[in-house]
Amino acid sequence: MNDIEKKLLNEYVLNQASINSRRHFLKDCTLGLGGIAFGSLLKSCAPSGSPNLFGGERTLNPLAPLSPPKLPKVKNVIYLHMVGAPSQLEMFDYKPELHKLHDQLCPESLLKGKKFAFIQGVPKMLGPQAKFTQAGASGNWISDNLPHFKKVIDDVAFLKAVNTDQFNHGPAQLLMHTGSARFGRPSLGSWATYGLGSENQNLPGFVVLTSGGTPDAGKSVWGSGFLPSVYQGIQCRSKGDPVLYIKDPKGVSRNLKRELLSSINEINYQEFKAQEDPEILTRINQYEMAYRMQITVPEVMDIENEPESVQKMYGVTPGKESFANNCLLARKMVSSGVRFVQLYDWGWDSHGDSPANAVDLGLRNKCKEIDRPITALLLDLKQRGLLDETLVVWGAEFGRTPMQENREGRDMGYKGRDHHGDAFTMWMAGGGIKKGVVHGQTDDIGYTAVEGKVSVHDINATILHLLGFDHEEFTYDFQGRPFRLTDVEGNIIREILS
Amino acid sequence: MNSKVPLFILLFLTLLIGCQREKAVDFNTDIKPIINKKCISCHGGVKKNGGFSFLFESEALGNTEEGSPAIIPGNSQKSRLIQRLKEKDLDLRMPFEKPALSEEELNLFTKWIDQGAKWGTHWAYITPKKEELPKIKNDSIQHFIKSPVDQFIASKMEVQQLSPNTPAKKNILARRVAFDITGLPPEERHFNAFMEDEISYENFIDSLLNQKTYGEKWASWWLDLARYADTKGYEADRGRSIWQYRDWVINALNTNLSFDQFTIDQLAGDLLPNPKAANLIATAFHRNTMTNDEGGTSNEEFRTAAVIDRVNTTFDVWQSTTMSCVQCHSHPYDPIHHDEYYKMMAFFNNTRDEDTTDEEPNLRTYNAEDTKSITDLLEWIALYGDDITKKSYEDFLNFNEPKYHLHACENVSKGTLITDGKRLGLWNKGSAYLRNVDTRGGTRLILEFNYPKSGSQITIRNGGPSGSILSQFKLPTTNSKNGNYGEIISVPFKALNTKVDLYIEAQNNSLSKPREYIGILNWVAFLPELPGKSKIKYPAIEKSFTTLINSKTTRTPILVENPSFMKRETRFFERGNWQMPLDTVASDVPSILNDWDMEWDKNRLGLAKWLVSDANPLTSRTVVNRIWYQIFGRGIVSTIEDMGTQSEPPTHPALLDWMAVHFMEDQQWDLKALIKSIVMTATYQQSSAIDEYKYRLDPNNIFYSRGPKLRLQAEEIRDQALAVSGLLSPKMGGMGVMPPQPDGIWEHRYLGNLWKESIGEDRYRRAIYTYLKRTSPYPSLLTFDAGSREVCLVQRLPTNTPLQALVTLNDPVFLEAAFHLAKSEMTASDIDGAIRSIYYKATYSEIKSESLEVLRNLYQAALIEFTENPEALEQFLDIKSTTLHHAALTMVANAIMNLDEFLTHA
Structure with missing residues (x-):
């Protein structure tokens, strides 16, 4: 057992003990109520029954931290989703054979029985629009679009043959994050916070940061589905209030706000003494948490006061909305105990209908936008000793075709690729992940998987496994049956586990 | 009496023991729960391992893959099910790779099979029968009962050794029932009439049910x-x-x-x-x-x-x-x-809708003038034509059906099915086939199109490029008055009485750019000839028809069944x-x-x-x-x-x-009657106070020995704040409104910010009228557990979170309400009186002296704060010329509007 595993085991044991002794519970219960006699309060504070997700302290604080059923490898997740689906063929999946086929008509055999979002008739093949080199001790291939990433290439495990059956953005994003292409299921981050609670009661447990725009499927990709809404992702924004309504109203000082809070809680406590309804105690607790969040959230969202070296390392631009800012924020969040940080970066839909959507133009800029920050994120987590207890996932809703898009049978004007879910690249890094490995392989043109094909459910099963859950056992009863994130599928991808 | 008691008990015990010995194992209560918990995931509707399933009787008693049944009714010893449950070899023992059944569970299974393995139907699949009212023994509980519903509730309470709470105070009950019926606090006049016994509780309820706010x-x-x-x-x-x-x-x-x-x-x-x-x-x-x-x-x-x-x-x-x-x-x-x-x-697969961008079929609601023209037109048809023609025109004017969407075209040459919305775009000399069309002998072709280029000609032929011409016409380039919708034209069409493949050709030699569309064609429909051709007024009637189909209407997507010739x-x-x-x-x-x-x-x-x-x-x-x-x-x-x-x-x-049964037979599906019958019960009217004994015995109140206390619903939270502060608009109906929300919530990458803040009273409408965008619902409603309505939502899960506190503490909507609530007491010289009055307006209760003390302190703290810091007063809520007194009272109102008592109905 290495140090990090020992540390996690220790925390696991401690956590279990604290649940049993209900120390957290009492602590939360007493917050902000100093000086009040607690005789009857404590009795109601601790309803009988064994600790479970909805009994005990969860009644008072639904985000109270819980231990997973199994020994976890990581405590936190940072999930980087490139909205629109970047081309794996210009980033990670090196296909020299595709060069040779460039501009030739696509063989009929590749088109038979296939459905595309936009390609009609017979398209031409499009050779890779980037140079590739081998990097790191692993010698894994990477395109020159990502020069910085070469520094951390030995830390990540590549999945080169990820498969999804959805080829439209909205449904594919939903499938990736909720395990279902239709609306109504909880997202991965909500499952994680539902199962584990939050380490920091002054911050949301599941934070969403977007750059460039909201994903096509909207807020449902971080929704809580049929789980209680307290487990949905909270969007922290770079513009306006970082969390909605977190700023005190104009002209109301912190002092006055404290006075206001105390008055509300005091009267609510009088009401509790008269009615003995424990829900009132929950409310008192929530108001105290709100007050603390008002201080903590703006603090953690402030990157201007980070050392200049750190700002440079990520390439942040304080005050603006950017992927680089979000990467730094993700690191800050995780070090403050946020369980799940979900980043969405918009603008990867390289159809070739404009320079910005061309795989040889706009895509390069997008790569530039993420290359330094992602590298910085991994290095920064590592130097702080956080990478061992954090899982970093990079991916998208699907990948892109080796064929050039010919929407409505026309030449697109720029080089672009259509949506393609048969085989695309994702990677993971951090606790429990084997370093520098490649799992899965596509054919010579990067069109289909030839080995190591993994599904969306496999990825989610693996993430849950690293967090300490058996994805088949981690269920929530709804409509009379247990639901899971992975539906009836999913196998842990053991090949990338250390 | 005394001597009989032991005898009775003895008899009872004997009976009890006897019963247990003979007791028939009941499939629903004894067996099905075990199956559902331990067997059904491998032997049910999804997996049927070994060819054995518990889902249907026929499957459970039928042959498995081994060629014989696993359950032999009447003989547990010979039943393989029992053998496999008791099996020593772990590779064979069921449940597979899971702990074995308990002794008790095994016994139940064994007895059940020995008793004949009688199957049972789940209670919910059996038509309900009106049960007899249970008898109540305890006098004090008897006294509680006000309706048959109470009798059922009381009988269970009696078994649980619980006794009902005392009735809630009148003011609390009035507020509770007003929220449950109208979603709003009671109107002052109405509330006072009830408090002063001018009207009974039943009258109070009846008048709530008669308010329009009930439907909202x-x-x-x-x-x-x-x-x-x-x-x-x-x-x-x-x-x-x-x-x-x-x-x-x-x-x-x-x-x-x-x-x-x-x-x-x-x-x-x-x-x-x-x-x-x-x-x-x-x-x-x-x-x-x-x-x-x-x-x-x-x-x-x-x-x-x-x-x-x-x-x-x-x-x-x-x-x-x-x-x-x-x-x-x-x-x-x-x-x-x-x-x-x-x-x-x-049942549902035969409606006309086809996921088109314009969401056809839409019911078109015409303005009064157009409605009059439609009546004239239909009268004309009735006078000179037949009923079928009249019906065809009526339906077509109402919802533009039946029609063929051109996204169904095949073999498109020199043109394409436009990706966005799937309509037909043809270039010069382009063509496409629309197959298997039944024109019903129609002599009028109706076509909807967009973006016509001047001089574009459409030719429609029978069957293919060499087929006879059925219709030929130029696309007009006049602007349609049809809002965002396409222009609709009506052109002559050669009558046909069989199904045909229509060959659609486009021509416009003046187009210079390659692959330039001659226009975008959306759909076609066919109508019989408008009768009365020889009459003088005919041209006016014909023109009226074209004007009508292009007039601007309110559209509502509806279901329209496929006619027999279009059945799927x-x-x-x-x-x-x-x-x-x-x-x-x-x-x-x-x-x-x-x-x-x-x-x-x-x-x-x-x-x-x-x-x-x-x-x-x-x-x-x-x-x-x-x-x-x-x-x-x-x-x-x-x-x-x-x-x-x-x-x-x-x-x-x-x-x-x-x-x-009562709802179907006696109440005749009358929803108001059902709601009334529930809120009239003594069960509902109880106080919601909890004592330790009851909390221990029944923490979730499943036996209803106390009244309901619910957190107000998302809509009610907003509506109440507006109502008590006098801001709420009573306006009903119409398009969704957009009250203020924080900037940047709605920004769409390429559609931009479409939240156009409403003005005037539309800012203060009830929450039910708030525009609901599925991917970005109104944030404060969402925080209080309202859904995004992508799919059917049966149950909102109530939560209690810090984000909710942030809404009611900081959302400008709630502060504006607090400011207005405080305003009503601006003139009061006596601070205690002002606080008392605000409290009463908000909660419908008299303030307790210790609460008053807390709020007086808050008022004073605010007063000091604003005196010491005049800038804060200047900025306060962005409202100019606030007085010290008003600002401090607003803080008090804000506090009151965050109390548990305010956010719940007790």
């Missing part, structure tokens, strides 16, 4: 089920005009349309004889499904997705049954066969995959439920009648259970979305059945 409150409940929203969902999530349906629901509730008719109108209003506009608008219930405009999506895929959603929603809403499971396989544990899903789907076949999908269709199926209902009455047509209308037939075991139970949930915060069956075999058993089964 209960519509939220129904619109969650109907998945009503003002946008289409999916990627771009563009707007949809369907608010007339929301207003229909509010009006139907207010006019107290009986629930059976409410059901029929929504599921099949279009199939009623001579449907009125209201019947058609009601069918928008099932047009609340999402429409996908994303480029590259298949219209047929998302049409199918919508039909599937209609099946699932119908069962979620009326049958408390999770039909969605059956799309891919037999139900995992409820006895519904896989093919029965597709038989259900066949419904096929069974392998594992629920629409791309893997197998055999065709005919519409039918699941065999486990009530029988089909042969008098009903086998269509949606028949289906609606089947649902509200007295024999249906689930509809009435479902409604009663859910109305109960709305009022008590928990269902008699606590899993209110499901009454299937995995549901929680009812806490009061006899009450549920009694109420279900």
Whole structure:
């Protein structure tokens, strides 16, 4: 057992003990109520029954931290989703054979029985629009679009043959994050916070940061589905209030706000003494948490006061909305105990209908936008000793075709690729992940998987496994049956586990 | 008496022991729970390992893969089931790789088989019967009873050794019931009349039920089920005009349309004889499904997705049954066969909608002048033509059907099916086939198109490029007055009496750019000749028709059934995959439920009648259970979305059945009567106070020995703040409104910010009228657990979170309300009096002296703060010229509007 595993085991044991002794519970219960006699309060504070997700302290604080059923490898997740689906063929999946086929008509055999979002008739093949080199001790291939990433290439495990059956953005994003292409299921981050609670009661447990725009499927990709809404992702924004309504109203000082809070809680406590309804105690607790969040959230969202070296390392631009800012924020969040940080970066839909959507133009800029920050994120987590207890996932809703898009049978004007879910690249890094490995392989043109094909459910099963859950056992009863994130599928991808 | 007691007990004990020895094992209560917990996941509707399943009697008692049955009724020893349960070899022992059954469970199985392995039907699939009212022994409890409902409740309380709470104070009860009926605090005058005994509790309730605000409150409940929203969902999530349906629901509730008719109108209003506009608008219930405009999506895929959603929603809403499971396989544990899903789907699979961008068919609501012209036109047709012609024109004017969407075109040459929305775009000399078209002998071709280029000519031929010309015309380039919709023209067409393939040709030699569209063609329809051609007024009538079809109308997506010549076949999908269709199926209902009455047509209308037939075991139970949930915060069956075999058993089964039958037979599906009968009970009128004894015995109040105390619903939280501060607008109906929300919530990458803040009273409308964008619902409502309405939502899970506190503390909407509430006491010179009065206005209760003290302190702290810091006062809430006194009182009002007492109904 290495140090990090020992540390996690220790925390696991401690956590279990604290649940049993209900120390957290009492602590939360007493917050902000100093000086009040607690005789009857404590009795109601601790309803009988064994600790479970909805009994005990969860009644008072639904985000109270819980231990997973199994020994976890990581405590936190940072999930980087490139909205629109970047081309794996210009980033990670090196296909020299595709060069040779460039501009030739696509063989009929590749088109038979296939459905595309936009390609009609017979398209031409499009050779890779980037140079590739081998990097790191692993010698894994990477395109020159990502020069910085070469520094951390030995830390990540590549999945080169990820498969999804959805080829439209909205449904594919939903499938990736909720395990279902239709609306109504909880997202991965909500499952994680539902199962584990939050380490920091002054911050949301599941934070969403977007750059460039909201994903096509909207807020449902971080929704809580049929789980209680307290487990949905909270969007922290770079513009306006970082969390909605977190700023005190104009002209109301912190002092006055404290006075206001105390008055509300005091009267609510009088009401509790008269009615003995424990829900009132929950409310008192929530108001105290709100007050603390008002201080903590703006603090953690402030990157201007980070050392200049750190700002440079990520390439942040304080005050603006950017992927680089979000990467730094993700690191800050995780070090403050946020369980799940979900980043969405918009603008990867390289159809070739404009320079910005061309795989040889706009895509390069997008790569530039993420290359330094992602590298910085991994290095920064590592130097702080956080990478061992954090899982970093990079991916998208699907990948892109080796064929050039010919929407409505026309030449697109720029080089672009259509949506393609048969085989695309994702990677993971951090606790429990084997370093520098490649799992899965596509054919010579990067069109289909030839080995190591993994599904969306496999990825989610693996993430849950690293967090300490058996994805088949981690269920929530709804409509009379247990639901899971992975539906009836999913196998842990053991090949990338250390 | 005394000597008889021991004898009685002795007798009772003997009987009890005797009973236990002889007791028949009951499949439903003893066996099914074990099966559901330990067996069904491998031997049920999804997996049928070893060819053995517990789902249906025939499967459980039939041959397994071993060629013989695993259960032999009457002989447990020979039954392989028992052998395998007791097996020593762990590779063979069942449940496989799981702990063995307990001794007790094994005994039950053994006895059950020995007693003949009698199968049982789950309670919810048996038509409810009116149970007898239970007897109550305890006098004090007897005294409590005010209605038959109380009798059932009291009888259970008695068993649990609980006694009811005292009645709630009048002011608390008045506020509670006002929220439960109208979603608002009571009106002052009305409240005072009740407090001063001028009117009785029953009168108070009756007048609440008669207020229009009743429909607005209960519509939220129904619109969650109907998945009503003002946008289409999916990627771009563009707007949809369907608010007339929301207003229909509010009006139907207010006019107290009986629930059976409410059901029929929504599921099949279009199939009623001579449907009125209201019947058609009601069918928008099932047009609340999402429409996908994303480029590259298949219209047929998302049409199918919508039909599937209609099946699932119908069962979620009326049958408390999770039909969605059956799309891919037999139900995992409820006895519904896989093919029965597709038989259900066949009822819904024959409507005209095809996931098109304009969401056709739409009911077009004309203005008064146009309505008059339509009457004139139809009178003209009646005078000179026949009924069929009149009906064709009437339908066409009402909802532009039947029509053929050109996204169905094939073999497109020199042109393309436009990706966004799938319409036909042809270039110069382009062509396409529209196959298998039945023109019904029509002599008028109606075409909708967009973006015509000057000089573009369309030729339509019979069968192919060398076929005879059926119609030839130029696309006019005049601007349509049709808003965002295309222009519609009516041109002569050669009558045909057989189905044809139409060959559509386009020509415009003046187009210079390659691949330039001559125009975008949306759909075609065919009508008989407008009669009365020889009459003088004919040209005016003809012109009137063209003007009418192009006039600007309010459009509401509705259901329109396919005419017989456009019927779709419904096929069974392998594992629920629409791309893997197998055999065709005919519409039918699941065999486990009530029988089909042969008098009903086998269509949606028949289906609606089947649902509200007295024999249906689930509809009435479902409604009663859910109305109960709305009022008590928990269902008699606590899993209110499901009454299937995995549901929680009812806490009061006899009450549920009694109420279900009472609702159908005595109350005749009258929703107001049902609600009234619940709020009139003594059970409802109890105080909600909890003492330690009761809390320990019944923490969740499942035996109702205290009254309900619910956190107000999302809509109520907002509406109450506006109501008590005097800001609430009473305006009803119309398009969704956009009250203030923080900037940047709605920004869409390429559509921009479409939230156009409402002005005037529209900022202060009830929450039910707030524009609901599925991918970005109004944030403060969402925080208080309202849904995004992408799919049917049966139950909002109430939560209590810090984000809610941030809304009521900091959202400008709530501060504005606090400011206005404080304003009403601006002139008061006595601070205590002002606080007392604000408190009373907000909570309908007198303030306690210790609370007053706290708020007086807050007032003073604010006063000091604002005196010491005049800048803060200057900036206060961005409201200029605030006085010290007003600002400090606003803080007090803000505190009051955050109290538990304010945010809940006690």
